[in-house]
Amino acid sequence: MELHDNKKREMILNSALELFSKRPFHRVTMEDIANKADVAKGTVYYHFDSKNKLFEYLITDGLNSIRSRLDTGLKGDDPVEDLRCFIESFLNCFIGEQDFFSVLQYEELKDPGDIRTKYRKKNRDYCESLTKILDDGMRMGKFRKDIEPNVLARMIIGMIKSVKNTDHKDVSSLINDMILNGITKGG
Amino acid sequence: MELHDNKKREMILNSALELFSKRPFHRVTMEDIANKADVAKGTVYYHFDSKNKLFEYLITDGLNSIRSRLDTGLKGDDPVEDLRCFIESFLNCFIGEQDFFSVLQYEELKDPGDIRTKYRKKNRDYCESLTKILDDGMRMGKFRKDIEPNVLARMIIGMIKSVKNTDHKDVSSLINDMILNGITKGG
DNA sequence: ACAATATGACTGACCAGTCAGTATAATTAA
DNA sequence: TTAATTATACTGACTGGTCAGTCATATTGT
Numbered sequence A, B: 001m002e003l004h005d006n007k008k009r010e011m012i013l014n015s016a017l018e019l020f021s022k023r024p025f026h027r028v029t030m031e032d033i034a035n036k037a038d039v040a041k042g043t044v045y046y047h048f049d050s051k052n053k054l055f056e057y058l059i060t061d062g063l064n065s066i067r068s069r070l071d072t073g074l075k076g077d078d079p080v081e082d083l084r085c086f087i088e089s090f091l092n093c094f095i096g097e098q099d100f101f102s103v104l105q106y107e108e109l110k111d112p113g114d115i116r117t118k119y120r121k122k123n124r125d126y127c128e129s130l131t132k133i134l135d136d137g138m139r140m141g142k143f144r145k146d147i148e149p150n151v152l153a154r155m156i157i158g159m160i161k162s163v164k165n166t167d168h169k170d171v172s173s174l175i176n177d178m179i180l181n182g183i184t185k186g187g
Numbered sequence C: 001a002c003a004a005t006a007t008g009a010c011t012g013a014c015c016a017g018t019c020a021g022t023a024t025a026a027t028t029a030a
Numbered sequence D: 001t002t003a004a005t006t007a008t009a010c011t012g013a014c015t016g017g018t019c020a021g022t023c024a025t026a027t028t029g030t
Helices: A007-022 A030-037 A041-047 A051-071 A079-096 A098-108 A116-123 A125-139 A149-161 A171-181 B007-022 B030-037 B041-047 B051-071 B079-096 B098-108 B116-139 B149-161 B171-181
Strands: none
Touching: A007 A030, A007 A041, A007 A051, A007 A098, A030 A041, A051 A079, A051 A098, A051 A125, A079 A098, A079 A125, A079 A149, A079 A171, A125 A149, A149 A171, A149 B149, B007 B030, B007 B041, B007 B051, B007 B098, B030 B041, B051 B079, B051 B098, B051 B116, B079 B098, B079 B116, B079 B149, B079 B171, B116 B149, B149 B171
8 A cells, every 4th residue: 555656766777787787886966866756865765775786786685686597497417407407597687688787897806895895796706607617517527627616607707798799690600610619610 | 225215105006906806996095005005095196196097097908918917828729738728827916916806807797988998809809719719619610619709708718707716736727628528527 | 556677966085196395416696 | 695486306185087886766577
């Protein structure tokens, strides 16, 4: 019976995400957000305690949705297949949620002494999921063992995140093949 | 002893680099920099016109030194060997100049409407150098052809940049081998 | 009526950049 | 040699603008 169609709250979140993805935290003002959401500044403060809290919400909310998307489809018994699946999901997330990943990129930068630190761990969650896949694969003799799984995981994520505007019909399987077989064969 | 030794200027640059590598641009104040350099705020402004100009100097100066380090050693006639050489140089730069690369990472983020845009291009220079190596290699049949050389270049850079605190004795050749042969063989 | 929601003028902290002045070294004048 | 002049390096109190957050008031919904 109480409230809400939450229309304005949604507008605020959308506007904030878009602005934070285009400029760093301190170059986005609460008034920018309010204006873009077509709402008064006070309204933003009605829905969110502070600029930090608003930012915090965007990050945790986004991470949660991405995590659940990344976890679906993993079987746990076939590392090669799980790797393929993970890469595909991650690439879909990455391309589908570009604004969010831009915000996350700011978030990932060092800035001890405020909210950020607190998310570092959660932030790495998808790395841990991938780390596990790689670790399993190494123990089963499917992947090379001369590198730490978590280092390799981060490298793979870093690699995927660097992909921009390619029109290859299936980037996902291309990347998968490159990771598995390198650049000297295939093509 | 005071005139024309650039001691303070150096101190300012060092302090600024360190601070900018730890916090985003707008969370570093000119007074922070002055304090760290053990100098008055006015002194910073004596040596640099503005905060932007100081930042600008750090970036261009760092990029110039890195570029020249990356170009030495390339032969131009053997893509496989040039790739190996590039990876080694880049990794050395990346590990040796971590503060600078952190600053650069901020720099690489979108923030249209100030200095940043202007450096985008220069910023990518080392990518172009790598792109050329890959392009040559593809034309010579050494590397797979089913991916744009510039996309691949960015992926490789992204991969290397994701390497953190690994104590493998020769990370450089490990990475080189993984890029060439993938993760299913080797180790 | 009453609570929930929304408003925007206002406040106070913070910070980039200024400026009037000091100090020290280099140059010239006596 | 030393006094006077100028150039260079440095200082920190101050200013003007910006922006997160507040609050008294208005509007809407039930």
